Amino acid sequence: xxxxxxxxxxxxxxSASVMAxxxxxxxxxxxxxxxxxxxxxxxxNDTFEGHKIGDMITxxxxxxxxxxxLSIPLRHSEAIPVPQQDIDNTKKxxxxxxxxxxxxxxxxxxxxxxxxxxxxxxxxxGFKALWNQYYQNTxxxxxDGHYTFLFVDSNRGLDRIQxxxxxxxxxxxxxxxxxxxxxxxLVKKQLIFAVEPYDIKGIGVFTVRHDSPQLEDNWAYxxxxxxxxxxxxxxxxxxxxxxxxxxxEYDAFAGRPSWYPAAKLVKKRWILAVAHLPxxxxxxxxxxxxxxxxxxxxxxxxxxxxxxxxxxxxxVYEIELTMPKEHPYxxxxxxxxxxxxxxxxxxHLDKSGDFAKMSxxxxxxxxxxDGIIGMAPLQGTAFxxxxxxxxxxxxxxxxxxxxxxxxxxxxxxxxxEAAAQ
Amino acid sequence: MLIIRRLKYKPSRLAMALAAGxxxxxxxxxxxxxxxxxxxxxxxxxxxxxxxxxxIPDTPQNDRGDLSMLRGxxxxxxTAKTGPVKWKxxxxxxREYKTDFMKRLENITKTKxxxxxxxxxxxxxxxxxxxxxxxxxxxxxxxxxxxxxxQVVWGESDFFxxxxxxxxxxxxxRSFLEPENEELRKPLILVNTMIQVPEADGALQxxxxxxxxxxxxxxxxxxxxGGRWTPQTFKGADFIAGGLTMGYDYHHPSGNTxxxxxxxxxxxxxxxxxxxxxxxxxxxxxPIINSAFAPYQKTPSNPFGxxxxxxxxxxxxxxxxxxxxxxxxxxxxxxxxxxAPYNVGLATPGSKFMPAPYGSLNTIPGFGGVIRKxxxxxxxxxxxxxxxxxxxxxxxDSFLSFQVFDKWILNYKAADEIxxxxxxxxxxxxxxxxxxxILAMNFAGNxxxxxxxxxxxxxxxxAFLIPSVEFVRGNNWRLRVEADLFFSANKRQPSAASLTxxxxxxxxxxxxxxxxxQLVIRVTRQF
Numbered sequence: 001x002x003x004x005x006x007x008x009x010x011x012x013x014x015s016a017s018v019m020a021x022x023x024x025x026x027x028x029x030x031x032x033x034x035x036x037x038x039x040x041x042x043x044x045n046d047t048f049e050g051h052k053i054g055d056m057i058t059x060x061x062x063x064x065x066x067x068x069x070l071s072i073p074l075r076h077s078e079a080i081p082v083p084q085q086d087i088d089n090t091k092k093x094x095x096x097x098x099x100x101x102x103x104x105x106x107x108x109x110x111x112x113x114x115x116x117x118x119x120x121x122x123x124x125x126g127f128k129a130l131w132n133q134y135y136q137n138t139x140x141x142x143x144d145g146h147y148t149f150l151f152v153d154s155n156r157g158l159d160r161i162q163x164x165x166x167x168x169x170x171x172x173x174x175x176x177x178x179x180x181x182x183x184x185x186l187v188k189k190q191l192i193f194a195v196e197p198y199d200i201k202g203i204g205v206f207t208v209r210h211d212s213p214q215l216e217d218n219w220a221y222x223x224x225x226x227x228x229x230x231x232x233x234x235x236x237x238x239x240x241x242x243x244x245x246x247x248x249e250y251d252a253f254a255g256r257p258s259w260y261p262a263a264k265l266v267k268k269r270w271i272l273a274v275a276h277l278p279x280x281x282x283x284x285x286x287x288x289x290x291x292x293x294x295x296x297x298x299x300x301x302x303x304x305x306x307x308x309x310x311x312x313x314x315x316v317y318e319i320e321l322t323m324p325k326e327h328p329y330x331x332x333x334x335x336x337x338x339x340x341x342x343x344x345x346x347x348h349l350d351k352s353g354d355f356a357k358m359s360x361x362x363x364x365x366x367x368x369x370d371g372i373i374g375m376a377p378l379q380g381t382a383f384x385x386x387x388x389x390x391x392x393x394x395x396x397x398x399x400x401x402x403x404x405x406x407x408x409x410x411x412x413x414x415x416x417e418a419a420a421q
Numbered sequence: 422m423l424i425i426r427r428l429k430y431k432p433s434r435l436a437m438a439l440a441a442g443x444x445x446x447x448x449x450x451x452x453x454x455x456x457x458x459x460x461x462x463x464x465x466x467x468x469x470x471x472x473x474x475x476x477i478p479d480t481p482q483n484d485r486g487d488l489s490m491l492r493g494x495x496x497x498x499x500t501a502k503t504g505p506v507k508w509k510x511x512x513x514x515x516r517e518y519k520t521d522f523m524k525r526l527e528n529i530t531k532t533k534x535x536x537x538x539x540x541x542x543x544x545x546x547x548x549x550x551x552x553x554x555x556x557x558x559x560x561x562x563x564x565x566x567x568x569x570x571x572q573v574v575w576g577e578s579d580f581f582x583x584x585x586x587x588x589x590x591x592x593x594x595r596s597f598l599e600p601e602n603e604e605l606r607k608p609l610i611l612v613n614t615m616i617q618v619p620e621a622d623g624a625l626q627x628x629x630x631x632x633x634x635x636x637x638x639x640x641x642x643x644x645x646x647g648g649r650w651t652p653q654t655f656k657g658a659d660f661i662a663g664g665l666t667m668g669y670d671y672h673h674p675s676g677n678t679x680x681x682x683x684x685x686x687x688x689x690x691x692x693x694x695x696x697x698x699x700x701x702x703x704x705x706x707x708p709i710i711n712s713a714f715a716p717y718q719k720t721p722s723n724p725f726g727x728x729x730x731x732x733x734x735x736x737x738x739x740x741x742x743x744x745x746x747x748x749x750x751x752x753x754x755x756x757x758x759x760x761a762p763y764n765v766g767l768a769t770p771g772s773k774f775m776p777a778p779y780g781s782l783n784t785i786p787g788f789g790g791v792i793r794k795x796x797x798x799x800x801x802x803x804x805x806x807x808x809x810x811x812x813x814x815x816x817x818d819s820f821l822s823f824q825v826f827d828k829w830i831l832n833y834k835a836a837d838e839i840x841x842x843x844x845x846x847x848x849x850x851x852x853x854x855x856x857x858x859i860l861a862m863n864f865a866g867n868x869x870x871x872x873x874x875x876x877x878x879x880x881x882x883x884a885f886l887i888p889s890v891e892f893v894r895g896n897n898w899r900l901r902v903e904a905d906l907f908f909s910a911n912k913r914q915p916s917a918a919s920l921t922x923x924x925x926x927x928x929x930x931x932x933x934x935x936x937x938x939q940l941v942i943r944v945t946r947q948f
Contacts, residue, residue: 025559033730064748107861159866159868159893159895160868160893160896161896187604189731196463196896197463197896197897197944197947198463198464198465198948199465201463201498204743213744215743216743217693217743219695223603223604224575224600224601224602225601225602226572226573226574226602226603226606227574227576227577227585229577229750229752229804230695230741230750230752230804231750231804231806232743232748232749232750232804232805233743233745234745234748234806235806235818238806238817238818239816239817239818239867241867242816242817242863242866242867243866244866315911326808328810333528350923360623365720378691389866397903407440407562408619409563409617409619410562410914411691412617412619412622412624413624413686413688413695414617414618414624415617415624417615417624418615418617420566
C-alpha cells in the first residue's frame with residue numbers, strides 16, 4: 001500500500017510539475033519528465049530537444065500511453081558513433097551492391113552498409129533499409145550470451161520465465177578480417193539452447209540462414225529423446241516458443257526482405273526510443289523488482305519498462321512493410337535509426353488493418369570483445385493487445401559482441417549435438 | 422592392465438569412480454570456490470497414477486477402474502565444472518505403492534510361479550539409480566570426449582528403433598508409453614568421442630562400450646515378471662523365476678555383456694540433405710530364448726531356457742531434408758542387420774521343431790531354437806507444420822508427422838518357422854510394417870498442449886491410439902493426462918491352452934497389449 005502511494009504520488013508530482021510548467025503554452029520539457037496518460041494531452045504540443053512531443057509519438061504509442069499505461073521518462077539524446085570499420089567497409093564495398101527491382105533480391109554484398117544513401121522518393125528505399133539491417137545490423141561478427149524470457153499475462157502478471165543461451169555467427173558482412181567466411185552462400189549461423197526451466201533444458205536449435213530466398217535450415221536437438229531432428233524453415237511466420245513474438249521479429253525484423261511483397265520508405269521523422277538502456281538488466285535477487293530492474297512487473301499490463309529506462313529523441317526512417325498473404329499480419333510499420341540499421345519500434349497491423357501488437361527494442365552502445373562499439377538487442381517487449389499477453393526478453397550480463405576466440409567451427413550442426421547436455 | 426581386467430568384473434560404479442578420479446586429475450587445478458559456483462542443480466518430483474480402462478482377463482476379478490500404477494519419482498540433475506571438464510550427474514529414485522490390482526497380480530504370480538522376482542513385484546519398480554554420470558572434455562576445438570555413463574542416440578525413427586540400438590530400454594514400468602524416452606533408456610558406460618570436421622561439413626562420432634556395465638543394463642528389459650505390462654494372458658506369470666521357469670544369461674557365447682562393443686557414425690550435410698552413416702556392434706535389443714529343448718551354443722541353466730542378448734552387427738544410413746514445395750521435412754532410415762537372431766518353432770502340423778502332440782511344455786512356440794537372418798529395417802517419414810490457428814485457435818503451428826516403419830527378413834522362408842514373439846504361435850511375416858502418426862498442437866501460449874499419437878499394424882489389424890494433453894502452469898508445475906488405447910483383432914484368450922501359446926495363432930504385437938487400456942495422470946513439480 002505504501003509502495004502504491006509512493007508510486008501514485010510520484011506520478012501525480014511528475015504530471016503536476018509538467019502541467020505547472022507548461023500551463024498554457026508549448027514549452028521545452030526537461031530530462032526526467034515523464035509522459036503518461038495523465039499528462040499526454042497537456043504535453044503533446046510541448047517540445048523536447050526542440051522536437052514536438054506529439055510528433056515524436058506515433059498514434060499507436062499514444063494509444064498505449066492512454067489506454068495501456070505506458071509511461072515515457074525522457075533523457076537527452078546522445079550521438080552514437082558508427083564504428084570506423086563499418087564506415088570503411090561501406091566505402092569499400094557498397095558500390096558493388098545491386099538490388100533487383102523485381103525480385104527485391106540483392107547481389108554483390110560483402111560488408112558494411114549495403115545501401116548507405118537512402119532516399120525517401122526511391123521506390124526501393126523501403127527494401128534497401130530492410131537489407132541494411134538484414135545484412136549489417138549493429139552487433140558485430142558474433143554475439144553470444146544468455147537471455148531471460150518473461151511470459152506475461154497482461155491481466156494476471158508474470159506467468160513463466162525461461163532462460164536461453166544463444167550464439168550467433170555472421171558469415172557475411174563481417175566488420176573485421178575477411179568480410180565473408182566460407183563460400184558466400186550463407187549470411188549467418190546460430191545456435192540456441194534452453195537453460196531453464198527443467199522441462200525444456202537442453203533443447204537446442206541450430207539455424208543456417210542462406211544468402212538466397214530459400215528458407216532457413218533448422219535442426220532441433222530434443223533433449224527428452226536425445227536426438228536431432230530437422231525442422232521446416234517455414235516456421236519463420238510462427239510464434240516463438242508460444243510467445244506473442246513471431247520468429248521473423250527477432251531483433252525487430254528477421255525475415256529476408258525479398259519474402260515480403262512490398263516495403264515503402266515513408267519518411268524521415270523523430271521518435272522517442274531507448275538507445276541508452278541502463279545495465280544490468282538481470283541481477284541476483286529474491287524478488288522480481290531486484291532481478292529484473294528494468295521491467296515493471298508490478299503494474300498492468302506488466303509489459304513496460306520501469307522508469308529506470310529513459311527514452312530519447314532519435315531520428316528514424318519510417319518504413320511500411322506489406323506482409324505475405326499467409327502471414328498473420330497485414331502490415332508492419334518499422335522505425336529505423338537514420339545513422340545505422342537499428343530498429344527501435346515495430347507496429348503490427350492484423351489482417352483487418354487494426355493495431356494488434358507493438359514491439360519495442362531497447363538497446364545501448366556496448367564495447368565488444370574486440371573493443372568495437374556495437375548495439376545488441378538487449379531488452380525487448382512484444383505486447384499483443386488482442387491476446388492480452390506480452391513477451392519480454394532481457395540480455396543477461398554475459399551477452400557479448402565479438403567475443404574473442406569464437407570461430408565458424410563453433411557454430412555447426414555437430415556442435416549442436418556435442419554441446420547438448 | 423590388471424586394474425582394467427579387474428574392473429571388468431566389478432560393479433560399474435567402481436569403474437565410474439575410477440574414471441571420475443582420472444578426470445579430476447586430468448582436469449587440472451580449479452579452486453573449490455569456482456567448483457561450487459559452477460554447480461547447477463535441476464530436476465523434478467513427479468507422480469503418476471494410472472487406471473485400468475478394461476477388465477484384464479488374466480485375473481478372476483473385474484479390474485476395470487482399478488489403479489494399475491501409483492508411482493513417484495525424484496530426479497536430480499547436477500552439472501558442475503572443474504577446470505576444463507564439465508560434469509553431469511543424474512540420479513533418479515523411484516517408488517511405487519502396491520495397489521490392490523498389483524497385489525492381485527502378485528498373488529497369482531506367487532501361486533503360478535513362486536520364488537521368482539515377480540513374487541515381490543514392486544522390487545521391479547523401486548529403484549535408486551545413478552542414471553548418468555559423465556565428464557565432457559574438449560581436447561581441442563574439434564575433439565570432444567564424453568566419458569562415463571550416458572545416453573547416445575542414433576537414427577531417426579519415432580516409436581521404433583532401427584539404429585538407436587546402442588542402449589536398451591526399460592519397458593517394465595510404463596511399456597513404451599512414457600513420452601520422454603530418455604527416462605526409459607538404460608544408460609551405459611561409454612567412451613564417446615565427437616570429432617568436428619567442418620571442412621567436410623560433418624562430424625565423426627566413435628562410441629566404445631568397454632564392457633564395464635552392470636549385466637542388467639544391457640538390452641531391453643520387459644515385464645517378464647507377471648506385472649501390469651506382461652503380455653496379455655501371461656500377467657501373473659514370472660518368466661524370470663530361475664530354477665522354475667527361466668532366467669537371464671548375460672554371459673552366453675553369442676552375447677556376453679563383458680565384451681567390448683561400439684561403433685562409429687559420420688553425420689554430415691550434402692546440399693539440402695542431412696545424412697548419417699553408421700556401423701554398430703551391439704546387443705540384440707530384445708532378449709531371445711535359448712531354449713532348454715533346443716539349446717543354442719550353450720545348454721541353458723533353467724528348466725525352460727535362458728533369456729540371452731546375442732551380439733549383432735549393423736550398418737545404417739539416415740537422411741533428412743526440407744522440401745519447400747510441400748513445406749515438409751522428409752526423413753528416412755535404412756539399417757541392415759547382418760545377423761539378427763530370431764526364435765523358431767511353431768506348433769503347427771508338420772513342424773520340424775515342435776513334435777506333436779501339441780500342448781506339452783516342449784512345444785511352446787518359439788522354443789525350437791535360434792536362427793540368424795539378414796534383416797533390413799527401414800523408415801520413411803514426413804513431418805509437416807500445419808497452421809490451425811484460425812481453424813481451432815492454436816497458439817503456434819501444429820506438428821503433423823506420418824511414418825512407415827518396416828522390418829524385412831531377407832531370404833525369408835516360411836519353413837524357418839520364425840515366431841513373432843516367443844510364447845505366441847503367430848509366425849513372423851517377411852515384412853512387419855507399422856504406420857504411425859503424430860499430431861501435436863499448442864493452445865494458450867503453448868500452455869495447453871494436446872497430442873494425438875496413433876499406430877496401425879498394416880498386416881495384422883492391430884493399432885494403438887494415445888490422446889494426451891499437457892498443461893503448463895508457471896515455471897514449475899506440469900500436468901499430463903493421457904489415455905493409452907489398444908486395438909487388436911487377434912488376441913490370446915485365457916485358457917488352459919494359453920500356457921503353451923496355442924489359444925491364438927494370430928496374436929502379434931498389439932495382441933500382446935490387448936485389454937491393457939489405461940488412463941494416466943502425471944503431475945510434475947520441477948525445480
